[in-house]
Amino acid sequence: MVQPKPGCVWFVGAGPGDPDLITVKGRGLIERAGAILFAGSLVSEAATRWAPADCVIVDSKDMTLEEMSAWLITQAARCETVVRLQTGDPGLYGALIELVQPLDAAGVPVQVVPGVSSAMASAAAAVESLTLPEVTQTVILTRMEGRTPMPEGESLQELAAHHSTLCIFLSITLMGQVTAALRAAGWSPDAPVVVVHKASWPGEEKIVRGTVDTIQALCREAKLVSQSMIIASPTLGARHWTTLAKSKLYDASFTHRFRQASVPASQLTLDTP
Ligand code: SAH
Secondary structure: OOOOOOOEEEEEEOEOOOHHHOOHHHHHHHHOOOEEEEOOOOOOHHHHOOOOOOOEEEEOOOOOHHHHHHHHHHHHHHOOEEEEEEOEOOOOOOOHHHHHHHHHHOOOOEEEEOOOOHHHHHHHHOOOOOOEOOOEOOEEEEEOOOOOOOOOOOOHHHHHOOOOEEEEEOOHHHHHHHHHHHHHOOOOOOOEEEEEEOOOOOOOOEEEEEEOOOHHHHHHHOOOOOOEEEEEOOOOOHHHOOOOOOOHHHOOOOOEOOEOOOOOOOOOOOOOO
């Protein structure tokens, strides 16, 4: 691992909940951190279990952005490795840039370590693929408009009009609006939707499967009001399909950079699948 300069603040993705889903690099940084600021409401405290005994560990849940950046700057003056531990990946709905700017202004070096996003962990929990050949090759990570307004052209209805995979963050309390947007974009009432609550959290994960028409009531029944990922996708349930277009990558008639076709093919040879 590249040695950081003294007093670097590392924004580390802690992963979606299961402490084992942090990266090896993220764990290594925690093991040598002098100070850790973690997002208490979302990141399992277990993620701090590898910190050295003399590490200063603070939960940021009651702090303002200004208090957080001031704390990080103070700690960076005191110790070589400061970790800001964030849920999932730091670059998704994580206030990363708001925290980086004051550090830049203070001349504190910053590095980011990616994490397993809850979008990926939710798909994994449900044994779903977010892309499938000839079904959809596109994933949209988005949210319903809440207190944060959506930029023009990014309403859920407009995004849903692509009929690609939608991973919808921060929206479990707005399920009625989510399904209304899907209907307005032409999704069938029977189109499958899966909601994963606390994906990967040991003993706490819940998976609710339904359709555009039923998912709101099912989530209410399951009392899901937070930390849930809504996935709407034409790929859902593909595990049980009997007809499936196979990926070209593993097709016996397809030649690519790492394998010659074992049967004659009409396809062109491509570098990448
Ligand atoms: N940076 C995070 C997202 C933070 S925004 C990431 O990459 O995952 C918080 C939202 O993420 C929640 O409202 C919920 O939609 C989703 N989320 C976070 N952890 C989750 C988990 N373990 N399971 C399901 N959804 C989760």
